[in-house]
Amino acid sequence: MRRLLFLSWSAMGLLALLPVSGAEAVELPVRKAGLWEMKVVSTDSASPDMTMQQCTDETTDKDMSTAMSPMAKQICSKQDIQKTATGYVTDSVCGMAGITVKSRAEITGDFNSAYTVKSTSNSEGGIAGAPRNTTTTIEAKWIGACKADQKPGDIMMPGGMKMNIKDMEKLKALIPKSGK
Numbered sequence: 001m002r003r004l005l006f007l008s009w010s011a012m013g014l015l016a017l018l019p020v021s022g023a024e025a026v027e028l029p030v031r032k033a034g035l036w037e038m039k040v041v042s043t044d045s046a047s048p049d050m051t052m053q054q055c056t057d058e059t060t061d062k063d064m065s066t067a068m069s070p071m072a073k074q075i076c077s078k079q080d081i082q083k084t085a086t087g088y089v090t091d092s093v094c095g096m097a098g099i100t101v102k103s104r105a106e107i108t109g110d111f112n113s114a115y116t117v118k119s120t121s122n123s124e125g126g127i128a129g130a131p132r133n134t135t136t137t138i139e140a141k142w143i144g145a146c147k148a149d150q151k152p153g154d155i156m157m158p159g160g161m162k163m164n165i166k167d168m169e170k171l172k173a174l175i176p177k178s179g180k
Helices: 002-016 058-075 165-174
Strands: 034-042 050-056 076-083 087-096 099-109 114-125 129-144 154-156 162-164
Touching: 058 076, 058 087, 058 165, 162 165
Parallel strands: none
Antiparallel strands: 034 050, 034 129, 050 154, 076 087, 087 099, 099 114, 114 129, 154 162
């Protein structure tokens, strides 16, 4: 159950990194096509460290942003992305199932060979109720071409579980309506 919650909140955290449309919107660069390995390390004891891989291409990265942006708009009341001298900084406030997560992420790297996302978040509400502070680091590196049995959008999770990011569109129906 903890792993499922972690994966759900990880997905929500990734939504917070997606650009929102608007005249002044800053967009993150598209990653180099191929297989990316992402090591996720968190200070939250309920969120185990994990390594996953994602097969991507330019179209998939752009589609992910386009498909997930409406979902992010639905659950996030704030989503700011700013370009900095060393990369990008995002600030977001998102809510789902009675839990509000405020997060700030610093993103550095070149999106061709490696990038790092250092995120701090504070969550309040939900079953635990007490505020919870978490620091998460994602170290991503390009490891080469996707494997023969992979297609763009495939994510290989720990334990051999495989899912495709394009299926995330189906998860929109599972997000509780916030009544905004």
